[in-house]
Amino acid sequence: MNRLTRTAGRLADGSSTLTRRIGARTAAWVARARRNDLTGWRAALGCWLRLALLTLGLYLLWRLVRAVPALLWLLSAGWIAAAWRAGRAPSPEASDETPNEAPEEAAPAPDVEAVRRLLLDVMGDASGVHLRTVLAHLQQSGQWEGRTVTDLRVHLERLDIPVSRSVKVAGTPTLGVRRRDLEAPSPAAPVEASPAPSTAA
Structure with missing residues (x-):
């Protein structure tokens, strides 16, 4: 396995790990908004509110990238750096x-x-x-x-x-x-x- 293949594999593994971590943390954050003292739709109202906030945040980020396309380079560099750290094989x-x-x-x-x-x-x-x-x-x-x-x-x-x-x-x-x-x-x-x-x- 050459160096380029190892680099690509580490970035792929890191991106997968990073995606799972973000997904797990997001799901846990949304789930914590559920009210145990209420029932029915009222109990899940906080979860729906947090989902709406996430959707709004993603929409605003998309609009910001559309307005300033150069920002995508910065976001991509940040993701690659985070994926590189997350893809480090545990020794x-x-x-x-x-x-x-x-x-x-x-x-x-x-x-x-x-x-x-x-x-x-x-x-x-x-x-x-x-x-x-x-x-x-x-x-x-x-x-x-x-x-x-x-x-x-x-x-x-x-x-x-x-x-x-x-x-x-x-x-x-x-x-x-x-x-x-x-x-x-x-x-x-x-x-x-x-x-x-x-x-x-």
Whole structure:
């Protein structure tokens, strides 16, 4: 693979990641406007208002670009720079440094059972669940905003929860977790118990 191909691949991957992040953050922002104390159309009125604001913003941006076409070069350069950063492949060193940079994610690590219960709840009656479905569920709950499926995969593997690359749900195989792997005994349990003095005795 030559340098031009690697550059194009990184920009393509970065653009895809950036699009998913923006879409997830936008959907979460709109969803947070829903009123839980109301019912019917009144509960969703805030969501429709935010959608109208987004539509108006996009229309004004389009009109601005039409009035000043040179602005498109600046927007394109900004997108390319952001896609280049987002398309950077995570190195093993970066994966190891993630818990140090985000200490709030290191705390739930020992509670593997809570994560397994969450995965089973999202899975429902199916035999597996896609990681993108789990990520969407977390982001709808106001968690893991701006994170990617890769981040979730690394987090689950750090908890010794097996992640498979071809989990088929609704006829579509992709990255996910199988029910049989969650219902099996957790491999993390003996590792946590082995340093205890009672076990060593």
